Amino acid sequence: MAAGYLLNGTLIVMAMIVIYFLRHPRLSKSESWQATLTPLSSIIGSGFLIMAPLLASVVGPLSPLAVVAIVILAYSIGTVIRFNILHVEPRMLEGSLCAITHKIEMIGNIALCMAYMVAVAFYLSLLSSFLLNYLEIQNLFAERMLTSSIIAFIAVVGYIKGLGGLEKLEAVSMTIQLAIVGALLLGLFVYGLNFMNSDEALELNYQEREWTTQLRIMAGALLVVQGFETSRFLGTKYSPEVRVITMRRAQIISGVLYVLAVVALLPVVQHLDLMNVKLANIVHVTGLVAVVLPVMLIAAAIMSQFSAAVADTGGAGGLMYQNSGSRFSTEISYVAISIAAIVLVWSTDLLHIITLASQAFAIYYFLQAVLALNFCYHDCEPGKRMTIWMRILFLTLAVLLLAVVFFAIPAE
Secondary structure (H helix, E strand, O other): OHHHHHHHHHHHHHHHHHHHHHOOHHHHOOHHHHHHHHHHHHHHHOOOOOHHHHHHHHHHHHHHHHHHHHHHHHHHHHHHHHHHHHHHHHHHHHOOOOHHHHHHHHHHHHHHHHHHHHHHHHHHHHHHHHHHHHOOOOOHHHHHHHHHHHHHHHHHHHHHHHHHHHHHHHHHHHHHHHHHHHHHHHHHHHHHHHHHOOOOOOOOOOOOOOHHHHHHHHHHHHHHHOOHHHHHHOOOOOOHHHHHHHHHHHHHHHHHHHHHHHHHHHHHHOOOOOOOOOHHHHHHHHHHOOOOHHHHHHHHHHHHHHHHHHHHHHHHHHHHHHHOOOOOOHHHHHHHHHHHHHHHHHHOOHHHHHHHHHHHHHHHHHHHHHHHHHHHHHOOOHHHOOOHHHHHHHHHHHHHHHHHHHHOOOOO
8 A cells, every 4th residue: 555655656747847847947948849849749649649559459578579670661651751851851842843743742732731630630530539528528519519619729829829839738748658658657657567577467358360361450550650740831030940859759768658658558558448448448457556657647638639739730820831832820720720620520420530631641651751762863063962772772661651551551
């Protein structure tokens, strides 16, 4: 009993330490950290809690290897985006790219903009559903009203305060979320040590599937770690060099957190019904680790969806501004994206169209790889040709992402 009180107290102190560190002026006022928050929010916001049970339900004890493969693939795709930020984007602004390159970029941006609209509506619908279910309120009208109100709040902040205002929302929500993630990982580490020292064997009640089906589901799980591309559309505030550095940092931080979480959650995940995983059940089962964790994770689940929606609103606004040739300001773009998301909330069952959003993200990544390849062959200056290894990487990723578009089973 005393050990339980000590662990609960330690986790609370851990969360407070992380909050203090993240809110320290030296970090919170840093341009570099601000530019890191948007991609970081989007990457870990939408799938952090679900990744472990998702992979456990597909490949069981091989989940750690699966998440490492997914993180490496996502980082490789990030390499393509970073290449395009440094090389394609400046030439795009100059208007000196060939017509094919410009068309590839435009088609990809249209697909991504549609995906962002759906993603914002989906994240906040999930937030509203989870919060109202926790309060034992099951009312579709109330859920849609709450979702619309949150979207409208984000739109107002974006319109009045611009990108800086959205970043402040992200900073608050991500501070809370990362503090809870830190406490969760500490608690899981202690629980895992006790588990390894016991005679209990790890038993995951996952469904055996064909290896091809496992690969298709894991390809869909790639879209769970989507979000790093938002750095591409922060050019109104940050230089290409800053966006490249901070996107890489966001991917490394989120990748480490995903891997640690999947490994540490395995002893807990075995107590879930992996054939019917629900967010509320994941939160509830963490009570096995520490009594305080379910309450903390409720806040984390809410903040994760909120921060992901804010990040994608910011990315979508920058994307619309870029695609319109600066005819629409980013502030107006935030409002337009929000209105479209509200229309989706009231007119569509979002669980059905999230599949389309997943495919749209995959199409965008595929087109970014094609864009980089096309740039290497048609737009590079003669003395600055990319190495053969870079071209092989871009071609390999293009083929893999095309396979994801047609064969992946979206990780909803």
